[in-house]
Amino acid sequence: GENVEQHPSTLSVQEGDSAVIKCTYSDSASNYFPWYKQELGKGPQLIIDIRSNVGEKKDQRIAVTLNKTAKHFSLHITETQPEDSAVYFCAASKGGYQKVTFGIGTKLQVIP
């Protein structure tokens, strides 16, 4: 089955700096790569996603890149703010009923 590796497991940045989280996947048939943000005491919430026919996607301060050849994708957060502090999960899935495989998560701390 699919295996998604995510790193780093923890990340501390100064407010205003950029944060990058990287993931790799094993199944070349995966074609959908969502990113979820989980705030303390809450369920994960989708923040951005990318499909395999797209190399990059941006939404305000958040961007994702996908390298299908290398089977890795990354989340970039620019101009970080304290409210960006959370756990971020990458995930991968392929067609049909969509079993989504998650990475282990990255705890991001933005230091004011």
Added chain:
Amino acid sequence: DAGITQSPRYKITETGRQVTLMCHQTWSHSYMFWYRQDLGHGLRLIYYSAAADITDKGEVPDGYVVSRSKTENFPLTLESATRSQTSVYFCASRAGTENTEAFFGQGTRLTVV
């Protein structure tokens, strides 16, 4: 209220007892999922359902049972709880077969003593 809700939010149970976690969604989403979240493991799929009366095993199904008699409900039962099932459980739902956003409940923190 619209959305996906889980109950209870917190539960403490004893080893060997049966416990059921409830999940209810108001969107009539076809797909529903149960995940458990453990430190160092991320979110692992326990069971999923593509429609009422259709369920299938995920990555870690042992010790769990699900049912889906109605589209909006997807209860998860631990038949004989073990300490290794202490975890935070999340229910999620998704609209259809295409790659679409999965919406998660707020989670149930289960402690087995």
